[in-house]
Every structure is written in structure tokens, then in C-alpha cells.
Amino acid sequence: MAPDDRSAPILLSPPDVGPLEEAYLASALRSGWVAPLGPDVEAFEAELAARAGRRHAVAVSSGTAALHLALLALDTGPGDVVVVPTLTFVATANAAAYTGAEPVFVDCDPATGNLDPALLRETLDRLRTGGARIAAVLPVDMFGSCADYARILPICAEAGVPVVEDAAEALGAVRDGRPAGAFGRAAVFSFNGNKIITTSGGGMLVTDDADLAGRARYLATQARQPVPHYEHTDIGYNYRLSNLLAALGRAQLARLDTMIARRRQLRERYAKLLAAVPGVRLLADDDAGANCWLTTLVVDPAEAGWSAADLAARLAQERIETRPVWKPMHLQPVFAGARAFLTGAAERLFAHGIALPSGSGMGEREIGRVLRTIEGFVHGR
Template identity: 65%
Template sequence: MTAAPVRSRGRILLSSPDVGGREQEMVAAAIASGWIAPLGPMVDAFEQRIAERCGREHAVALSSGTAALHLALLELGARPGRAVVVPTMTFVATANAVTYTGAEPVFVDCDPETGVLSPALLDAALSALGAEGTPVTAVVPVDLLGRCADYTAIDAVCARHGVPVVSDAAEALGSSWQGRPAGSFGAVAALSFNGNKIMTTSGGGMLLTDDAATAQRIRYLSTQARQPAVHYEHTEAGYNYRLSNLLAALGLAQLERLDEMIGRRRALREHYAALVDGVPGVRVFQRDGDAADNCWLTALLVDPAVAGWSVDDLRQALDDADIESRPLWKPMHRQPLFAGARGHLDGSADRLFATGLTLPSGSALTAGQVDTVLETLGDFLERHR
């Protein structure tokens, strides 16, 4: 019987929050200002600066990226009897936002090299839905692990079918596609500032749009849909979805450091790429054309027939060293929650899930932690040469 590994230090995580002195200063300033309750000058400033960073006219700070997707779909008319097209290769929040509205999520497979929504399969899905008379509220491309979707092709497909785009850019702040920043695509876009994202407000998100009426409507819905009366007056259901002034202060400090944090993640990706260079059957996922990516999470793809080992073997070795790793997103069409859901699939997401493993990628990793991860990975590759 093999003895359990001795774990004498803290676990090395995939992407832990990267916060320090500047964040403490900004949060302390927010507290000192007296703006403790939701909203306030830090929220206003955070919205303005994120809008500028993403090339948008308007930004609305919300409690999560999921809240941004939910409200965007509601505003576009998602409801029972209608469909929303979602990539099957995504985190469950994208699909959950659809179910909140009562609409039907229809899953579409991905490009096998990048993992983002396949424009060809999207076209086929929209054609099939149109032929059967199912109205489609929106298409929600996902910027996967910091790689923007192919908006050039997706926008063209959606324009032909007359369907608006809602960009799920939760993982991609700081990335770009053909010179345009993540978050600038679609009628509406959503960002996430969850604790594991490229920058964090602990929890939080942002809705981005160029339409003033849409921004105004989202502000209204996200503050319980309160009417302008001296008492509490409500004519429709609203949501408690706004971001607090304290969390916006944290976001402002994080935004100042965003490019630095992206740079550290990119440097770590370069280390991984150098380590697996020339190893048969192993490559860095999304490596080709990643100059515009934010490198939120770096993953390896492993062909076990060539490498002689699987991602499960590597994951176990890392876990024995107290290093977190995780498979790529389990496709939505494989989730028990969405059993029986319709999809246009070719197996690409299934293959990525079976052969992909995300590695520690956070900008908060210390030099010692990075050395530990690289040494552990290097030792594993040497043993399995």
C-alpha cells in the first residue's frame, strides 16, 4: 500500500487572487469616504474605466458576470418558447443564464484547435432552428480561457440569420481579436471579476454596451426595478444585482495592475511551452496565435497514444505534489443538468475535455511556487520520456 504524500506547504492553486498594498489603499479610501452601501463614486469610476478599456460607450457594474448575461438575455427578449445558442465548451454559468430566463439553451460545438465556438456549426444550428420555426433570441460566444471567439466569422453568420450576439468575455479581459478588445463585441458583452479571474473584485461583473437605453434599462433592473418615487414603488420584478462601492474600489486598483498581471501569466505560459517543446504528443493549448490572449489559464493537450501517458496521469502526479490542475470545461451537453438538450456537435469539445489539463497560471504565484510547478512537471516528463 502506497503511503499518502506528505503535504508540508499550502496547495498551489490554478488562479488565486492577486491583491496587495494598492488594493488595501483603495478599499480603505472607499471606507473612509463613507460610501459603504452599494453604489457610490468608486462604482462610477470603475464603470468609466472599464468602458474605456473595452472600447465601449457604457458599462454597468454588477454582482457577477452571470448577472450580466442574465440581464442581457432578458433585455433581448429571452423567454420560454425561444432558444439561445451557447457553446458546449464553456463554464456552466453561460448556460445557466439562459435557463434563468426560461429560454432553451441549444449547444454548439467548438473549433478543435482553439476551443471557441465553431462558426460553421453555428450556421448549421441557426439554419436548423430557423427551418423548424424556433425563434432565437441570441447567440452567446464564449472567449475561452482568454482566447477571443472568431467574431469576424460569428458576426457574419449571425447577421445573415438576423440574430444578435451577446459576448461572454468573462475570461478574456485584456485580450483582443483583430485589434479590438475583448468586451467590445456584440450588442452586449459580459465580464467577470470572480476571485479566480484575470483581475478580481472578490465577486462581481460588468455589462458592456454602446446603447444608452440598454445601459439605463440594466441599471434599473439590477436595482430591484425601483420606480422614481419617494416610497418603494415597483411595477415589475427586478434584481439585486449591483456591485458595491467597496468592491469597485478593489476593481479600480486591480485595473491599474492588469497589464502587469497579464504579463506574469504570459511569462508562465512561455515556461510551460519551453518545457513541453519537443515532447511527443504534448502541446500547449491555444498556443498558435496567442499573442492577443490574456493567458488567463494555460492548458496542455496530451495525445496518450503518442505520449504514452494521459492527462489523468499528470493530474495525479501534480496532486501528489499538492499542485492543483483541472480538466478543460466538461461540455454542457455532457452535464446531467442538460441531459437531453439539443445540440449541433462534432466531438471536438469531447476530445478537448478528454485530453486537456489546465495548469497553475495565476499572477499571484511566487517564484518558489513557479519553480515547484515547473520542477514537478519536468520530473514527470523525464520519468515518462
């Protein structure tokens, strides 16, 4: 079936791969470096560190693993608190829970979905007054738009709390002239299959701190001691990335700017189509530095006369995939009873937000099919 066939599903953000990825993988296979680690891993780390403006990078099996390692390298453990945005994918909160620390959730800026700096300050003050040891703050760069680090970093520095930037969705984005991944003690990226670049599964920790990078690398390789036999004095993890997947990542990274440009063009077409529709806005619609990983609409049903769920249902009839905004962590059953500092912003975005197909590999016929369906739905309502 041809990918532009009307009966074929249109996915939210499928992998965009082609001849370059095939060539890099074939070269890695021919090199004999099929097992984990190898020259493509080292090259991928160097290339990604340069893109993020960092001195060190550690390639690992997932973005979640990168978050876990970053927190472990900061000596996070039982009895500690880790401050996490409530509007995020569960991996951010899970990484804190893996260490035995308590995730404490903070609400978002309704305009961007990113961590609310003013509420963060209040949260840190109240936690410190209560005697909490705050191991880290984990801001998340939502849907490819960097958080407001010009405000977040000074707040955390004043409180003496390190920042780990969760840039899983934001590779290639820019904020205040600095690339995503350049903020905080460390930052992490995800290369999951739906991210802006993919290694099928994988992630990266980046940092300027050589000791932190070394600790993460050590823990990611089962905490093996540098002796001829297998000796371990710490609990380690099997978290390293394979050479084959790193080769795929290198090819993807070489195409990153082109893929961002295509996603941005698609976002602009969505924006133009919906500009005059009352009660509809794009999340973080004025962020020129976003990588446009996912274009997300926020719908006020009272003003628009229809809801995000209504639009999702219509698109689903045409086999066009959408997704609600992340369900906030404080509403997740697994974190029932967790402490949370809230304004209601994340709950409103969850209730009224919808992510539209945003893949850089979408053909013109697929894009036209999505736009026509949205236009017909809006005019029909």
C-alpha cells in the first residue's frame, strides 16, 4: 500500500528514515561493531555534545535511563525530594522514583505548558522551610519548546538546587541563543521512535561536568571496575547504547535541521488554517526557537463551539492519529497522594489540548488530507 493512499493511517510522529540511515547502518554492520559500544557510539556522543554545546555526552538505552543516571550522579536517594513538572510524560517522575526519592509536582505556564517559574520559587521556598532535602529540579521542554531557564536557573541557584534539563522532546530547539540541552548541571535527550530524531530506542546524557559524566558512564556499564576480571563495588545498570543504533542516530542527526524545517513549515500551515477560528490557539505559538516536534492546539469549547475531543474523533474517522496533551502526574493513579503545587493550568491543558500529526516525513497528499479534514470539521461546526 502506498504511504499516501487514502486508506493508510496518518501517524502523529513516525520515524523519518531513508537512504542515509541505511548507508550508516550498513557501514556499522560491515565494520563488525554489532555489540554494544564501538566507534559509532563515540562519534555520536561527540556530535551530539557539540550540537548541545556541551563538553561531555554519554549515550544510553533511553531518555529515561539518562534521567535516572543524572539523578544518581547527583547522589539522589531515599529521603530526598525531586521537583518535577506535573505536565510531562511519566518517565520524568519515574526516574525520580527509581532512586527512592519523592517526586513533588509543580504546575505549568498555561501559555507554553512548561514549568511555571513563579510557582517553582514558591515550591522551593515551602519545601526548604519544611526541611526537605531537594536533590534536583527537572524542568521539561514541552513539545520541543525550551522552558524559561533565564528565570528557572537563578531561582534554583538561589535555593542551592541543581537543575537537570529534560530535553527529551527538544533536540534542535533554541532558547535565549543557547541550544536545548545546554541548561543546568546536566540534560537528557530521548531518541524514541516518535522523537524528532530516532535511534529506534535510545537516549543521551550531556553535561559540562566531567565527574558527573564519568559517574554516569560507570553506572551505565554495570559499574564494572577497571580490572581484568569482573568486579563490582556498586550496583550498576545495563544502560549503554549499541553501536548499530548509534549509527542510525548519527545519520538522523545529520538531517536534523532539515527535519525541523519541515515540521516548522507544517506548523505554519496549521497556524494559517486556524488563525481566524475563535477559541483556538497553538501552544507556545510565539516560540521561534522551538523544534516543532509536535504542533499542539488548545481549544476553548465555550468560544469555539466544539472541543479538542470532537476534533480528535473526526480525525480518527479518517484514520488520522492525534493525542491529548499529557495527563498531569498528580492525576495519575501511580502518584496518588503525591505532593503537588497547582494552579489548574495543567489540568486545563489536558482537558482542552490536542497534538496534531507533525512528522517530518509526511508527504504533501498526507498533509493535504489532514488540513482538509480539519477545515471541513471547523466549517461544518
